[in-house]
Amino acid sequence: MKRVFSLKGLSLLLVLALFLSIIAGCGSKETNETASQKDEGEKTTRTADEPAWQADTSPIEFDWYVNFSWFAHKWGEDAISKYVTDKTGVSINFQSPAGNEIEKMNTMIASGKIPDFITIGWWEDAVKQMIEGELVLPLNELADQYDPYFFKVADGAKLEWYKQEDGNVYGYPNASSSPKDFEKYSEFKSSNQTFLVRKDMYEAIGSPDMSTPEGFINALEAAKEKFPEVNGAPLIPLGLNEFTDVGNSSLEDYLQNFLAIPWEKDGKVYDRRLDSEYLSWLKTLREANEKGLIADDIFIDKRPQMEEKIAQGRYFAMLYQRSDMAAQQQALYAQDPNSVYIAVDGPANSNGDEPTLAGDSISGWTITLISKEVEDKERAIAFLSYLISEEGQKDTFLGIEGETYEVVDGKPQFTADVQELLDADRAKFDLEIGASHKYWMLMDTNMTLPWMPPSVEPFKQMEDWTKGKTTSFAEFDGYNPTGTSEEGVAALKIAQEWGKVLPKLIIAESDKEFDKIFDEFLEKRDKFGQEKIDKYRQDIYEKNKAKIDASK
Structure with missing residues (x-):
């Protein structure tokens, strides 16, 4: 983290340097005493009704590490981040790993130097290491000392969920739903887990049932026979998430959820990997490979290569997360609405049960922590409180009233031109506007539901297909x-x-x-x-x- 100072008036500062050096002894003593009092835990007199960020909106910059190599957004290039900076004084220097995320986190933890904010998957072992190594600060203690408003805007159930054995809470989640949330918003809940097919190819081979092993293989064969190439490149019959050193999520939880394999039986945790339905479908994939229907690409491609091939429409079918292909889906739609991917019934168990797809759980997706290295603890917790508050959520999701959104019949909604850009070109929308969860690190997906614009194609069909099939598996987090x-x-x-x-x-x-x-x-x-x-x-x-x- 670094303060942002203007260079204006530099010559005057040089002229005053000698004078300042003369009084530095007295001045530095007062400054050091003040800083010492702050570091030693001088408690704020603020109340929970007063957002601490409003007390100081002078320019300040925080380093914010996002532990995903694919994250490449920059703060300050779009309308929303500029607006938040103008309002709060806070600028962000986003950082992300250039290569392996685990290696990067291990290196930082070993050095003991962690950026001011850290956003990381809640399941990552690095979270435990940072807490046990005292590399991150308890959010509750920061709030007690500097910003009681945090307790007003934070969800008590989430704080209780993330409370550690020492009684402290070190991270706050995004995309998190407590059991009460999940029940309250159940009709709106959708999953990211989908089985997708390229619409034109699927319809050209007769829109077959792919929920059975036989139908699945027959469809892959028919697609490969009818469409051996896509724009001069070989068709890839089946696409999956990338293979890593610990497996492939498409072929583990995704496939198991599509097969509605239980997580527990009679109160005992069930070993889903041993389930006969699951093993039968893995053998179906083995048979598909034997028939030349599994391309070598899926064993070696990483996300950038996959995104390129999705944009080219080279996959016939995919067991994949729909939100991670939004930009590619939009590009396909612009070229030819029939070339997009649609969700259909994928692999199912022998009883034909509906899938039990993962929705938001109380753990959420990622958690955000504050480093012990942060220089201004008060501004840090105040900014986090602002972001999780309704005001912060509205600012980062909707933006600026009268410019990026308006209130119609009591409901906030994007202006017509902003909505049109969002529907037509998500990449350009992110670059110019930056709203609608571009900055997802602390997004509250329940709070923003009333502001969500109605889904439109080519995304609506995929989202709608998952509704009613979505389940919370929070007890297994x-x-x-x-x-x-x-x-x-x-x-x-x-x-x-x-x-x-x-x-x-x-x-x-x-x-x-x-x-x-x-x-x-x-x-x-x-x-x-x-x-x-x-x-x-x-x-x-x-x-x-x-x-x-x-x-x-």
């Missing part, structure tokens, strides 16, 4: 052990082994070889300590369930 505990070490070893095994299962030459590879994996995970992990998961599940039950 954080049930996978991390860190250097025995359970954490065992879990990491098993995860890394699974990362090696999963692609081998897909490219196995026969079901017999598949079974052999999987059985060997089970033997290894037992040796690594699967039993300890099972006990850990059961314990966390029961604690989470008790928390949730208490909040109802």
Whole structure:
């Protein structure tokens, strides 16, 4: 973090330098005493009714690290960030890793130097390391000392959920729904998890049922036969999330949720990876690969390569998250509305049950923490309080009344030209306007529901398809052990082994070889300590369930 000073009047400062040096002893003593009092915890006299950020809107800049390599937005280039800076005095210097996120976090933690704000997936082991290493500050203590308004605008259920054993709360989530929220907004709840097909290709092969293994393979075959190339490049019959050293999310929770595989049975955590329906569908993918329907690209492509191929419409089907392809979907729609991707019934269990897709849970998606290295703790907690407040949410989602939004019949909505830009060109909208969750680090997806413009194509169909199929799995949040505990070490070893095994299962030459590879994996995970992990998961599940039950 660094203060932002103007260079205007530099010559006058030089002239005054000698005079200032003469009185520096007295002046520096007063300044140092004031700073010392602040550092030692002099408590503010502010109340919960007074937003602390309003007391000081002088220019200040914070370094804000976002632990996602794909994040590339810059603060100050769009109308919204300029407006927030003019209003609060706060500018942001966003930082993100150029390569592997885990390696970057490990390097920063080892150095003990963490940027002022950190936004990171709540499940990341680095969160625990930063808290245990005392590299981040308790938000509740900062609020007690500098900004009681935080407690007025923060969700008590979320604070209780993230309370650590020492009684402190170190991070605040985005996209988080408490059980009460989920129940209250259930009819509006949608999931990001979708099975997508390219509309024109799907319709050209007769809009087949792809929910059964046979129908799934037949559709991939038909698409490849009818559309062997897309603009001179080979068709990719099936697209997935990228393979990592610990697996592939499309072929784990996504597929398991589509198959409606339970997370628990009779109060006991269920090992979804052992489910017969799941293994049957992995064998279906093995068969698809044997028939030449799984392209080599999916084993090696990273997100940038995938985004390029989505924009080219090279995938026929995808088990993917709809929001991460919005810009590409919009580009396809502009070229040809029939070339977009639509959501259809994907893999299903043998009973044909509807999928149970993941929606917002109380853990949310990411959490944001404040570093102990931050120079101005008061401005930091005040800015966080502002962002999570209704005022901050409205400023970052809607922007400037009369310019980017207006109130019609009591309801805030984007002006016609802003809405038109949002519908036509999301990338340009982000660059020029910067509203509608461009700055998602502390977005409250429940609070912004009343301001959301009605979904339009080419996004409406995908979103609508997930409604009614969305479920909260909050009681299982954080049930996978991390860190250097025995359970954490065992879990990491098993995860890394699974990362090696999963692609081998897909490219196995026969079901017999598949079974052999999987059985060997089970033997290894037992040796690594699967039993300890099972006990850990059961314990966390029961604690989470008790928390949730208490909040109802």
